Amino acid sequence: MSVLEVSDLSIRFGGLQALLDVTFKVDEYEIVGLIGPNGAGKTTAFNCITGFYRPDRGHVFYRGQDVTGMPPHRKSAMGFGRTFQNVGMVKSSTVIENLKTAQHASADYGVVSGLVGTGGVRETERRLEQRSDALLELLGLTDVRDSYVGGLPYGTLKLLELGCALATQPDILLLDEPSSGMGPEESHDLGDRLIELRREFDLTMLLIEHHVPLVTRVCDYVYVLNFGQLLAEGAPSVIQTHPEVVAAYLGGEAADALEQTSAPAEEAALAAEEHEAAGYVRERAPAQKKSPVKKVAKKTTKTAKATAKKATAKKAVAAETAAEES
């Protein structure tokens, strides 16, 4: 039985069909990638799965149980751990407080005994604190233990957020762009870490990621979303050479890679591979210029390709600004 199964997921925001009949599954102990150009509906899918949005149509199954429409806090308690694109932590609290807050579901005392401060409460609180410290040590973040989250650099925050998601004791971990704001080396380390965490906590993961080398390295299987629909699926190596995916997504990534002149050797090699892919895209590029680019989702690869390239170019700018800000 799959840990997570999504069938015919559809949701519409006004005139925008954000997701249309998306079906995929994540099996036990798998790391599955969910990729696609910006605006493809990846985060929307996350929000539907974790209960923040209620899908118009379709179902979400967790280990065979239909959990569509269950509120997010219950899903979190049930075993859905998630991170947010823009760091979901309580900024006015300290790191250790955040980790304890994240263990809300494990704090198994009643509200009233919490207010009275019984011995059992103190015992539980000690346990939460020990677990938080253990997590901090695992992530190598013990020295920021008592710092306020608001003042920490972005890279640290992304890692801490991962720690908080782990503190919720997830069965399946949904990571929304875990490597955003990280340099190539950091994101390489992140890959190691994810694989290590999977082993350590016996986790299943679904991750949204733009960083192609990371996806190829850690993912067992990849689903590609484009304009709210599933475009392709397969092993990372298959996806990397899938013509439609290359057209919709990797082409744009390659363009990003071209702009990055200071990439280290390994990255450069990967980038070179992608450049070829970009060449492939570009050879066909002139043809598409005749058809006007429309925002509406269309199945024609040409239109999709052009829009996707625009979107990824925008993303590159956004990423740069984010990097500058952090």
Next chain:
Amino acid sequence: MTAEASLAHHARPGTPVASWVGRVIVWLGLGYLVLLLPGAIGGEASLDASQAAIYVLIGLSLHILIGYTGQISLGHQAFVGTGSLVAANVVSTGTSHAAEPVHFGLSLVAAAAAAAAAAVVLGAVALRITGLYLALVTLVFGSVAANAIFSISSLNGHEAGVTALRPASLVTDYRFYLFCLLLIVLVMYVDIQLGKSKTGRALAALQENELVAQAFAVNVMKFKLIAFALSGAFAGLAGALYTYRVQSFSDKNFSGTPGFNLALIFVVMVVVGGLGSRAGVVVASAFFGLIDVLLDLAAKHTFMAQYYSDHKQYVSGLIGALLLLQTVILNPGGLGQVVDPVARWLRGGRFSLHGHGPTSGSRAADVRA
């Protein structure tokens, strides 16, 4: 190291021994001021001091909503009034009998429960509203509740008010004041436990970001209601004491303009005290509880005396408004910015004006928005 040398080492100024002497002196001073001075002055002093104590309870109560949860309540006088009304009616002793201790205790519990229930009703209505609209809803709730419920003449004693005498053991004002202090200690204990427990963390999380709180498995609706209930219970307790302070309930205090003024003062004293600062809120609330007395004292012997007594009702409001402006514009951490370092030092920490984490300024800013 010889014993002599070690002694010399410890006796140097700024060393632990010296600073603990300082702390003990300040503790004793505070103890005298709070515990003994009202009794020593005599006259109305204990009654005035218990007014301050009641305001402190109300401040702590409202702080749970505004400070911890980020929910503003401009109708807090309704909860205090509900507690006041219920306590008076539960214990109502006719004219001359002192309350039985059991009835007295029961009236406190009933007052807390009734006000908590009223607060949960408001909370349930206000669950999905924040900011300006929440302020508006609580404002309307407060005045409607006050005008509708408190004017039921079978409950408010037909114009004359409901007499509610204290039990024999609390018959002197000073003893009653000590009882108020006892309740403050109780409420403060619960408040501190709240901050340490998962409830406090859940409230902090949902105040800042409801999505994150939910991702951490916090049931946002439930914990908002818990905050309203707890805040209401403390307000109800304060309301019961309000009744027993003057040993009668009168609806005039809580409805119409006086009621609205109360609601404003309550919010002002919490913001001036500093959101997120328990000690600041306590000091600011006590100050606003005593403001009329202090102004009386200050004005008595000056050329302003006549002017002051003519315009009495505006002066305290004016001072409140000025302090609020001062806080919001210049000093967003409120009185807590000054009081917290002192409180930390008194508990044995190092004295430092910058200290402890993100300025509560960012939290005060939430109220401004």
